[in-house]
Structures are given as structure tokens and as C-alpha cells.
Amino acid sequence: MTTASGWGQPRTSLFTDHYELTMLQAALHSGAAHRRSVFEAFARRLPDGRRYGVVGGTGRLLEGLERFRFGAQELDFLARNAVVNDETLAWLADFKFSGNVYGYAEGELYFPNSPILSIESTFAEACILETYVLSVLNHDSAIASAASRMITAAGSRPCIEMGSRRTHEESAVAASRAAVIAGFHSTSNLECGLRYGVLTQGTAAHSFTLLHNTEEDAFRAQVASMGSGTTLLVDTYDVEAAVRKAVEIAGPSLGGVRLDSGDLLAQAHEVRALLDSLGNVNTRITVTSDLDEFAIAALAAAPVDSYGVGTSLVTGSGAPTASMVYKLVSREGDDGEFVSVAKSAKNKASVGGKKQALRRLNARGIATAELVGIGTMPESDGNDRPLIQEFMAGGVLAPGWTGREGVERATERHAASMAEMPGAARRLQRGEPVIPTEYFQAAAAPN
């Protein structure tokens, strides 16, 4: 099992809820499995108080779709545990996704009910992808959305993703990737560097200082091996003494010092003054220690050069999942025509019908609304930007959405979409979505 990048990764086909396959079995039995169907992934609402969401995971999802196959090991498991019957096993053995995938580009902003990803195929094919599609989008979008706010709070100062240890080891790679898409400068996660060509960086930990007989020994060891451009961790014992020692050892070209505890605001001022008084005006100050977008904003006036962000980033800063759902919105009827469908019980009701979407921009190019067309493209006034991109047609992946190129394009897309937003999008205070979602339905729209 080797992907294009040569990296061995497991198949994705059993990242799937049991019921997806039993529904497949029952639908194969009834014959309805072969009806052409459209499923859409969207979020009914944003996390409480957020102004916008950021689409994350699309590229990773498309990479994983290539590995969504049922081999001997998966089929044997399903047979041994009688999850599905022989007819279904035979269908799964032949399965390779052959449908269409389209939706919002990765890095794009989204709002309540934005049709983020659509899968168009038979019910059978689209149904069994549900769990995997949602896992990827819900996780990566949650991280990208939190990361984007941190980037806004940090202004022109670089943010470094350092949260790997606070989340599942594979989530860490995906979180690192999502953070970079939202504007993070680099990551500490080496696996993300390997898979996506993202820049990796690091400083040193307290253990390195404690390993040596003295802090001085540790600093000398680090500078001797890494060069004076390295960043020394100065808060193991006494910060002032450590900064003086660091400058004495590394000289005026000392790259940086890191503060990882205590009152970062006060310390940053003290350390900056001390470094300057010692002549180290170019030595940078990196702060870490449970930073989130609010803590970053609170340090805006402090002489800080970069932020290392960990726990809050990888846990979505209070919103660890994006709450996206994946709903059947249209399917073939007995006559071969498409029929819009939706759950209609009073709770969790959805809007049926295949969606299109535009972002309405005013004359100055600033977004004013998210236009969602039901079964038709919304009427455009000329300043609107189409949002739906084609990722896969007839099971064939379109170029540019995956791997390293996918990350680079998503990063650009995110920056461009943010630039279109009204100023309120960049406020950290809780509020409503910064632009409204408006539905558009043609008078005699087909389904």
C-alpha cells in the first residue's frame, strides 16, 4: 500500500460506521442502491460566536478516496463478523468510487448551510463514504477555523504550530497541515513536513537544560551544535540570568530566546530591554505556553517576534469539531428524474435539492452575502464569485487539489478569501456570521 508520495498508509475504507454497509446491503436488496443520488456536506451553524468557518481537509479527503478500497483483510473481517451478506461483499470487492465530487476549495471560508462538499453518484457509492468524508472535514475545518483567528490576532508576526503532543498522532499531522493553510508560518510536526513539504521548526525543551550539569553547559552544547542562530529556552531557572548567559555564550548573533511560562507580557518587555541593553537588538523573542487567539491578541503591544501555539490550536480553541453533516438532498425516482428530498420532522430539518453557491461581492470587492441556489445557480449581479469547484469527475481526480500543491493553493485561497471579508470577520468577540446565507430558488426550478 503505497501512495504517490511513496508513503505507506492504511486503507481508508473501514473508517466507516457499521450502518453505512448495512444500509448498502438493504438498498442492494431493494434495488434502490443504484439510484443516482446527491449527498451534501454542510454545517447548519458555526461554533457559538464565530463569524466564519474555514474549509479544511478537502485535499486530504481526495488523497484518502484513492485508498478507499476493500481488500482481502477488510472483506474477511466483514464476512467473519457477518456485518454484511455475500452479495454486499461482492459489491464491495469491486468498489472503486466512480462518481463526481465538487464543492468549496480548501481554504475557502464557509457560513451556515454553505454546500461545502457534494458527492454525486449512486446511493451505494455515495452512502458508504459518509463517515470518512465527515471525519476529515469536521476535524480539519475545526482546526483551520481556529487557526485563521489566531493568524488575524497575530497580525504580521509569524505563528508556529506546536500542538502535536496534545492530540492524536495522526490528527496532529492533519492539524499542522490545516494550520499552515490558515496562515501558520511553520510547524514542529516532522511528519507533516515529510508528507506535505511544510517548513518544520523547533527550539529546545526544559529537559535539554536539565540533562546537563548546568544551564550554561546546555546552552554551550546547543550553540556548539546548532550555531548561534538557534533559539535558547531561558525559563528553566531564572530568566534574567539565563538571558545574560545566553548572550555571553552565543554573542550578538543569538537567533532567539523562548519564554514558555509565567507572565509573558511582563517578561517579554523585561527580556527585550535586557537583550537590547546587551546589544542583542536582533535576537528574537518567541513565546509559547497555552496561547490562544485571545492570549495572542493580548500580546499585540508586547515586544514579541513569534508565537508558538499548541493545545488551543489542535483542539479548535473551544470548538474541536465543525459539526458538519452529510445529507441526501436529491435522488433519482422511479421515472429516472431527480427528486429533492429532506428530513421533514420538526428537528434537524434540511433543505432538499442540489445546491450551487456564489459569494456576493459589492463594488469594492467586499463580501456581502453567501448565495445558495437550490437546484439552480443563483442569479448573479456580476460582482459575484462562484464557489463550487470540481474535484473529481467520473472517479477521476482533477489536478492541483492534493499533496503539496493542494496545501499551497489552499493557503493562497484562504488569504484571498479573508481579504474579501468585511472588517467584522477579524473581530475576536463573539458574534453572528459576518455575512448572511441567502437561498435562491428559480420559479420553476427543476430538482
Added chain:
Amino acid sequence: MTTASGWGQPRTSLFTDHYELTMLQAALHSGAAHRRSVFEAFARRLPDGRRYGVVGGTGRLLEGLERFRFGAQELDFLARNAVVNDETLAWLADFKFSGNVYGYAEGELYFPNSPILSIESTFAEACILETYVLSVLNHDSAIASAASRMITAAGSRPCIEMGSRRTHEESAVAASRAAVIAGFHSTSNLECGLRYGVLTQGTAAHSFTLLHNTEEDAFRAQVASMGSGTTLLVDTYDVEAAVRKAVEIAGPSLGGVRLDSGDLLAQAHEVRALLDSLGNVNTRITVTSDLDEFAIAALAAAPVDSYGVGTSLVTGSGAPTASMVYKLVSREGDDGEFVSVAKSAKNKASVGGKKQALRRLNARGIATAELVGIGTMPESDGNDRPLIQEFMAGGVLAPGWTGREGVERATERHAASMAEMPGAARRLQRGEPVIPTEYFQAAAAPN
């Protein structure tokens, strides 16, 4: 790359922060890399208001340690990006963990500063494992800790893990495994079934109903294919009409109905009464829809037979990471003797020295304190239970901690440890850790 179970999974060696390897390089340069060292993973505090934590991930961590090797692909990446120098690359190429790993059994409860996992080796070997060790323990323990409270709230009713779609696809497998350890009856996650032999289960989604021309067609299709023991989803349109139709189609042996929206408390009573009036006294009611431990507790008096739990479980019910840290606590000095070490700056200070731990039990076998011995075993009064288990000695894995057997043993361990706890551990209200952590140090303790 094939594990014992035959399942291809990636190497774990680059689930690692950049600085672990640059510290290794600097320590190889200074010579200190070869000092014998003890690192400990522990949580300084529990998530706000929680009474206890549950150790999760130990088995998974030990499985991954076997794959913590640097092959051509990893070494090439590190060389190409100049992450470390040639001396370090040569060391990594030969690396296979050769030290000792010991700590709390998976499923065991923990409290602030419980020494959950210790790694004893050279600094070089123990340092580079930091990120991976913490990723696994922080994620899986967060889920196990949340799951345990849900199990308490559910009493004798089974809980089914259904959260895969709300978290990263690999986190979902780990979350499912952790939930089962904490007492969940089964999971919807097929990959967890494959890897760990855990029971998988499922019902049906709204899309299955919407796919068919009528709800009746959908129910008939499901019952025809899955048998009358299946569970039908009855809230797509009108719950009462759906329940009547379900009973009409499946008869008295209908296995169950699922409610996924609306006022679950009121609906459970209505549906139970309706089922009973139709003679379906053995048809079970499963409820789902954003349940957490509080919602489960609120349904205690409702006629509900099982709970399907998703989002709240896989996001740790408000605490998505366990905040564990991994600290160097003791290392060899120039004279070959071990020296206790700890960060001493005013914030994030740690207690140095290699730890031992006992759970103090009173005469009735109920836990009264967590005793942590610094550099020595705490004095026991005879009713204490030793907590430290050996997982790996000289790089060799002890039997019984990994794979399916590891999950089974951890499940038993968790139930037994919960049974020892005072009643306050089972309260959902916010409070202090249910037993205090007490340090013990011998008068003339060695380090």
C-alpha cells in the same frame, strides 16, 4: 510495513516535534545524550471539575513503539531538509528503543501527578519518544475519562460509541477503543472492530429512508434484508406514524427503534407506550442526538434501552486533551549516580526524582489516597494496591498489554478500579479530585 495483525500502518517515528531531534543532535555533540535518564508522563491537574482521570492509550503506544524506526524515507527527509546532521542521522538509522517502560495499567484511574508512564533509557532514546508518547496518552486518556462518566450516568443501560464522523478518522478508531475500555458496549467504527476485535453495531440513517419512495418502502427493504431484529429509524417524518408502520411491517419481533432528534425524554415515553399498546413490549428504544453524560443522566427515568453517543464522546466532553506532560525527572551525573532534576522557575515547576505509586485503600477496600513515592516506594499499611506495572524491559515488550488482549484487560482494570472508588467519584457535578495525591519521601531517600 505490516504489524503482527497484518495491518499496514505507517511508521511512528516522525510523529515527533522537530526539536526532539535537534536536542538529540546537540546532546550527541555534548556527550550528554548517553546519560541514563528517567522521563515521566503525568497530568499536573485534571480537567476543570473532574473527579478522576482514566489512563487510555498505553496499549496503542506500545504497539506504535514497535514501528518507531527511521527508514530510508524518514532519513532522507531529515537529511534533505537539514533537520539534523550526519552523526545524528547515523544514530537514528540504528535506533530501536532498548529501554524500560513502566507505569499505570491502561484503564486505571489517575489523579494529579500520578506517574502514569515512565521511560527509562538514555536521554537520547527517551527524549525522541516525547511527542509520540504524549499524543497517544493525551488523546486516548481524554476520551476514556469522558467515556467513564457516561457509563456511570447510563447505569446498567448499554452505551454505543457512534462519534467517528466528528473527529479525525484515526482518532475515531482510538476513541472507539478508549470508549470500550471505559465500559462502552460496542462501537459503530468498523476499523476498531478489525484492529481490536471490538463488537460493531449500527442502525440506519435518514438518507436510507429518503432514498426510497416512501418510509414504508424503506422499512420493508431494511427488514427484508436485515431481519425483523433490526433497529428502524423512526424520526424522518412523523414518529408516531413511523412506529405504527414499523410494527406493522416487522411484527412483534421488531428489534428496536431509534430516536435521533427532538425532545428525547417526552418521545421515549410516547414511543414506549405506543410500542407496548401494539404488543411490542420487547422492542427496544435507542436514543442518539448529541448526548453527553448530563443528557444521559437526564434520561435515567425515561424508558430508554440504550444510548448512542457521538460528538461529546470523541471530543472528551469539554476536555479534548488530558494535558499530560513528559518531564525529565532523574538522570545520570558525571559520577554515574542518578540526580533528581526539575524545572524550578516559579511557573510549571515539577517534582524531580523517579516515582513509585500505591493506591491507599481503607479496610473496606475503598480508595482514600494516591500515594506517590519520590525515589522510593511509599510505606504501605497493608491495604495499599501497587500501581506501577512493567510494560517493556530492555526494549522487549511484556505480554498482555497490546492488541485485543490489551483492550480486554484494560476494560477489566477500569471496572475494578472504579469499584474501589468512593461514591463521590460517580457524581457528575464539578468537584475536586475524589482522592488526594500525597507525596512520600524517605528520610534519606536516594534520587
